[in-house]
Amino acid sequence: MSWPFDVPGIPDELFVREERVPMTKEEVRAVVVSKMRLRRGQRVIDVGCGSGSTTVEFANAVGNEGMVYALDKDPKAVELTKVNLSRFNLVHRTAVSLGEAPQALLSIPGQVDRAFVGGSDKLRETLTTLRSLLVNGGKVVVDAILLQTVVEAISTLEELGFTNLEVTELIVAKSLKTGRGHAMMARNPIFVVGAEKP
Numbered sequence: 189m190s191w192p193f194d195v196p197g198i199p200d201e202l203f204v205r206e207e208r209v210p211m212t213k214e215e216v217r218a219v220v221v222s223k224m225r226l227r228r229g230q231r232v233i234d235v236g237c238g239s240g241s242t243t244v245e246f247a248n249a250v251g252n253e254g255m256v257y258a259l260d261k262d263p264k265a266v267e268l269t270k271v272n273l274s275r276f277n278l279v280h281r282t283a284v285s286l287g288e289a290p291q292a293l294l295s296i297p298g299q300v301d302r303a304f305v306g307g308s309d310k311l312r313e314t315l316t317t318l319r320s321l322l323v324n325g326g327k328v329v330v331d332a333i334l335l336q337t338v339v340e341a342i343s344t345l346e347e348l349g350f351t352n353l354e355v356t357e358l359i360v361a362k363s364l365k366t367g368r369g370h371a372m373m374a375r376n377p378i379f380v381v382g383a384e385k386p
């Protein structure tokens with residue numbers, strides 16, 4: 189299958205899912221892809237690729253000249269990411285590896301234009317390594333559920349000298365059909381922290 193649109197926001201139900209492997213949801217992915225300001229031909233890192241839904245969106249956006257390096261410390265996540273990439277015919281634009289950030293990031297060749305942290309239990313160290321891998325003007329985006337993660341992301345990015353720091357809080361509610369109409373069901377707020385290497 190190939191996603192027929194150039195815009196982000198592939199429907200969640202088109203991805204293969206597996207129990208206990210998390211996935212960044214459709215509406216959050218759309219904002220993440222927007223904040224990444226992706227262009228054709230760019231090189232991107234996806235830290236903690238989970239089900240691979242962000243890896244698929246990034247690979248879709250960078251085109252055949254681009255490259256997405258995805259990694260996760262969970263072997264089930266790595267396998268599932270590969271399954272979803274082949275489902276969308278995007279394997280050739282990606283390199284998916286099993287490994288833990290920040291150490292595993294050191295095997296990525298050369299510099300990258302964009303980095304996304306969808307999950308890292310070593311956020312400070314991961315952001316420090318990503319800073320050295322990013323080109324000047326490169327962007328990093330961090331997805332967070334916990335307030336502590338948001339605070340750690342902000343303080344680390346500021347200490348590392350990143351600029352244009354922006355935090356976006358997403359509070360998404362989805363409709364559910366009930367007997368009498370459509371009720372809105374709230375989801376957990378998600379924070380998207382973005383910044384730029386000067």
Ligand SMILES: C[S@@+](CC[C@H](N)C(=O)[O-])C[C@H]1O[C@@H](n2cnc3c(N)ncnc32)[C@H](O)[C@@H]1O
Pocket residue numbers: 209210211212235236237238239240241242243259260261262265287288289290306307308309310
């Ligand atoms: C919320 S999920 C990411 C979802 C993913 N963006 C997607 O679209 O499906 C977070 C992932 O980060 C991984 N993770 C957490 N800490 C990590 C680390 N230090 N190195 C590599 N992966 C890590 C977890 O195993 C988990 O699969």
